[in-house]
Amino acid sequence: xxxxxxxxxxxxxxxxxxxxxxxxxxxxxxxxxxxxxxxxxxxxxxxxxxxxxxxxxxxxxxxxxxxxxxxxxxxxxxxxxxxxxxxxxxxxxxxxxxxxxxxxxxxxxxxxxxxxxxxxxxxxxxxxxxxxxxxxxxxxxxxxxxxxxxxxxxxxxxxxxxxxxxxxxxxxxxxxxxxxxxxxxxxxx
Numbered sequence: 001x002x003x004x005x006x007x008x009x010x011x012x013x014x015x016x017x018x019x020x021x022x023x024x025x026x027x028x029x030x031x032x033x034x035x036x037x038x039x040x041x042x043x044x045x046x047x048x049x050x051x052x053x054x055x056x057x058x059x060x061x062x063x064x065x066x067x068x069x070x071x072x073x074x075x076x077x078x079x080x081x082x083x084x085x086x087x088x089x090x091x092x093x094x095x096x097x098x099x100x101x102x103x104x105x106x107x108x109x110x111x112x113x114x115x116x117x118x119x120x121x122x123x124x125x126x127x128x129x130x131x132x133x134x135x136x137x138x139x140x141x142x143x144x145x146x147x148x149x150x151x152x153x154x155x156x157x158x159x160x161x162x163x164x165x166x167x168x169x170x171x172x173x174x175x176x177x178x179x180x181x182x183x184x185x186x187x188x189x
Contacts, residue, residue: 015076114163148182149179162175
């Protein structure tokens with residue numbers, strides 16, 4: 001499980017718990033101020049906002065000077081802020097890693113880096129194939145073969161060569177299409 005997914009999970013869980021805690025605090029404030037009298041959400045005495053002079057936190061502090069709920073809700077908001085920051089940093093790191101990955105010297109400048117490999121393909125309509133070379137991230141040649149677009153069983157046009165990944169056997173393109181080698185790539189290629 002990626003750290004970004006965990007950060008989103010922590011943010012969601014913290015937000016839910018902060019929401020539940022604020023409802024509990026609102027109920028305590030209303031009970032302290034108005035007893036068991038039910039206050040409608042449309043009543044001007046209804047405390048709804050979390051922050052501010054007449055917000056739940058301030059009114060709760062006035063009614064219950066030594067309550068642990070305020071510390072708990074601040075801790076939850078801190079968790080939300082930290083998890084949101086971690087998620088943002090991870091997204092920026094991944095985006096910059098994918099866009100700024102420089103190819104090793106033996107990898108052609110035209111090669112694309114969609115994941116763990118560099119891929120370069122040419123369109124050869126006369127032969128009805130795509131000649132592709134796939135390089136490891138370190139620049140070592142992984143596979144060099146003629147490829148066929150599947151399931152159409154034809155060569156891919158230049159505008160269709162939008163690479164997603166290479167799984168060691170097949171080049172995956174956007175839209176679920178695949179470039180399949182006419183002859184399997186060997187481990188020693």
